[in-house]
Amino acid sequence: MELILEVESLGYSYGKEPVFENVSFSLRRGEVMCILGPNGSGKSTLIKCIAGIFKPAAGSVRIMGEDTASLGAGNIARRIGYVPQQNEVVFPFTVLDFVVMGRTPHISIFASPGAKDMEIARESLAMVGIADLADRALGSLSGGQRQMALIARALAQQPALLLLDEPTAHLDFGNQVLVLEAVQKLASSGISIVMNTHMPDHAFLVGSRAAALCDRKLLAVDEVAAVVNSEMMSSVYGVNVAVREIKDINRKVCVAMLERFNPHRN
Amino acid sequence: MPDRRHYGTTAMYLLPFVLLIVSLFVGRYQVSVSLVIDDIMRTITSLFFGTAAPASIQHTVLFSVRMPRILAALLVGSALSTAGVSFQGVFRNPLVSPYILGVGSGAGFGACLGILLYDNHLVIQLLAFIFGLLAMFAAISMGKASKGTGTLVFVLSGIIVSSIFTALISLAKYVADPYDELPEIVFWLMGSLSSIRYSDLIWIIAPMFIGTLVLLLLRWRINILSLGDEEARSLGVNVDKMRLMIIISATLVTSAAVSVSGVIGWVGLVVPHISRMIVGPNYNRLLPMSMVCGASFMLVVDDLARTVAATEIPLGIITSLVGAPVFAYLIKRGRMGWN
Numbered sequence: 001m002e003l004i005l006e007v008e009s010l011g012y013s014y015g016k017e018p019v020f021e022n023v024s025f026s027l028r029r030g031e032v033m034c035i036l037g038p039n040g041s042g043k044s045t046l047i048k049c050i051a052g053i054f055k056p057a058a059g060s061v062r063i064m065g066e067d068t069a070s071l072g073a074g075n076i077a078r079r080i081g082y083v084p085q086q087n088e089v090v091f092p093f094t095v096l097d098f099v100v101m102g103r104t105p106h107i108s109i110f111a112s113p114g115a116k117d118m119e120i121a122r123e124s125l126a127m128v129g130i131a132d133l134a135d136r137a138l139g140s141l142s143g144g145q146r147q148m149a150l151i152a153r154a155l156a157q158q159p160a161l162l163l164l165d166e167p168t169a170h171l172d173f174g175n176q177v178l179v180l181e182a183v184q185k186l187a188s189s190g191i192s193i194v195m196n197t198h199m200p201d202h203a204f205l206v207g208s209r210a211a212a213l214c215d216r217k218l219l220a221v222d223e224v225a226a227v228v229n230s231e232m233m234s235s236v237y238g239v240n241v242a243v244r245e246i247k248d249i250n251r252k253v254c255v256a257m258l259e260r261f262n263p264h265r266n
Numbered sequence: 267m268p269d270r271r272h273y274g275t276t277a278m279y280l281l282p283f284v285l286l287i288v289s290l291f292v293g294r295y296q297v298s299v300s301l302v303i304d305d306i307m308r309t310i311t312s313l314f315f316g317t318a319a320p321a322s323i324q325h326t327v328l329f330s331v332r333m334p335r336i337l338a339a340l341l342v343g344s345a346l347s348t349a350g351v352s353f354q355g356v357f358r359n360p361l362v363s364p365y366i367l368g369v370g371s372g373a374g375f376g377a378c379l380g381i382l383l384y385d386n387h388l389v390i391q392l393l394a395f396i397f398g399l400l401a402m403f404a405a406i407s408m409g410k411a412s413k414g415t416g417t418l419v420f421v422l423s424g425i426i427v428s429s430i431f432t433a434l435i436s437l438a439k440y441v442a443d444p445y446d447e448l449p450e451i452v453f454w455l456m457g458s459l460s461s462i463r464y465s466d467l468i469w470i471i472a473p474m475f476i477g478t479l480v481l482l483l484l485r486w487r488i489n490i491l492s493l494g495d496e497e498a499r500s501l502g503v504n505v506d507k508m509r510l511m512i513i514i515s516a517t518l519v520t521s522a523a524v525s526v527s528g529v530i531g532w533v534g535l536v537v538p539h540i541s542r543m544i545v546g547p548n549y550n551r552l553l554p555m556s557m558v559c560g561a562s563f564m565l566v567v568d569d570l571a572r573t574v575a576a577t578e579i580p581l582g583i584i585t586s587l588v589g590a591p592v593f594a595y596l597i598k599r600g601r602m603g604w605n
């Protein structure tokens with residue numbers, strides 16, 4: 001299958017302090033890469049480097065074979081959709097007005113979105129299942145709906161690659177599952193996805209591949225099962241983690257175990 | 267529902283023209299409608315056929331005294347509101363006014379200099395305009411030189427520039443002749459359109475037209491900038507360049523307006539909020555609506571300024587007296603259109 005994203009020895013630093021170094025991985029069409037790692041390990045920064053928001057200190061990012069360093073912001077935005085972890089929208093745009101902003105890289109600088117752009121925005125809303133919310137104010141949406149609106153805006157860019165920065169953070173259990181279902185659906189429609197997550201178990205649910213970012217470097221990039229195992233996860237997060245196969249639902253799960261203060265232990 | 271809203275919006279666009287005609291008849295000197303129509307007809311024929319233009323007192327009052335003033339009010343109101351609404355989007359803050367980058371105090375100091383040194387109508391305007399732009403460039407270059415990023419450094423630079431020029435204005439007042447120059451400075455700083463002539467309007471039309479045109483063309487992109495730098499960048503927008511273009515355009519129209527009217531507060535702050543209540547936050551509709559609302563608001567205020575009392579009331583006083591309660595009402599209603 002076609003290579004969509006190639007990240008090669010990527011590095012980024014704030015001032016002199018490196019955030020991460022020597023990160024390399026690649027992604028094919030329709031694959032989902034879950035990036036795991038503790039707080040402050042640089043997952044968000046990595047995503048922003050790939051999105052072209054931050055300029056990497058070293059290495060390169062190639063999207064569909066072309067180096068993002070020489071592509072220009074508009075060309076990057078037509079290929080890569082970025083969904084921020086949280087966004088603060090100052091003015092109460094309607095959901096449709098907000099989603100159609102994803103058309104920006106396709107619209108010339110002095111123009112505003114036309115009927116076709118509106119249609120694409122509506123299709124994007126339908127793809128994440130919130131077509132009925134088009135005329136609502138963004139601020140009146142629940143956390144889950146808002147996340148879907150953000151994803152819809154990125155879809156309106158019609159990207160080959162979608163970058164999701166912890167899309168399930170701040171969401172309740174049900175909404176987390178809805179977001180994961182959307183991720184799965186988008187991947188099966190041919191969009192490649194890189195997604196940061198705090199839940200290793202999410203990699204089993206939607207990931208085709210997984211990476212563990214820890215101590216400024218990529219500890220592992222591989223099939224999900226090879227990365228999300230008890231040794232790797234325990235060392236990445238510094239707590240006891242167990243990975244078990246549950247027969248009747250036919251999948252592996254990743255769960256944490258509390259040890260230090262377990263009152264039932266003798 | 268969308269239809270009714272559509273009619274209401276269209277009606278708003280006609281409002282400045284209706285107010286223009288009404289305002290011609292407002293004032294101490296009473297004029298009758300039939301005579302005015304006759305006057306207008308004769309003026310038009312004089313233009314086309316070279317016959318003698320009407321030279322009545324009425325004609326002078328309408329077209330040499332009231333008309334330039336009405337046009338100035340429309341232009342200034344539209345300029346301040348357009349600049350205000352643009353700055354609010356770029357700075358992602360609905361409490362921002364057109365004077366955020368120190369343009370008001372810069373222009374104020376320019377006018378003071380003009381009054382002190384030359385006492386020439388046109389020179390005062392020109393210096394006000396130049397110093398308004400100068401204040402903006404000082405604020406922008408200070409913001410760019412600082413290590414911080416984003417809009418906050420611009421706001422802080424604006425405060426610094428503003429306070430320097432405010433101090434210089436105080437200095438100008440201190441050294442001014444208390445019987446002659448000081449009242450003129452004070453009056454100028456409170457804002458007035460009472461001495462406007464056509465010749466004053468001609469030269470501000472170009473900067474206002476250019477600035478407004480750029481803002482109108484870029485208006486949809488202001489939506490994107492209001493999302494914040496990172497998101498705008500991820501959507502392929504060159505944030506720094508776009509922001510600079512909008513700031514310069516908005517400053518251009520503000521400086522032009524201030525140079526003929528003096529510093530008029532509240533218009534650029536309140537009108538965008540009223541407009542947001544009418545058409546919502548999308549700059550596609552919000553920016554044109556702010557233009558017409560601002561023009562209409564300013565014209566009504568100026569009509570009040572020249573009719574309410576026996577003497578002329580400075581505009582800044584009325585805009586504050588009207589604007590502040592309107593703003594308080596909007597806050598109470600909780601319908602600021604941004605939370």
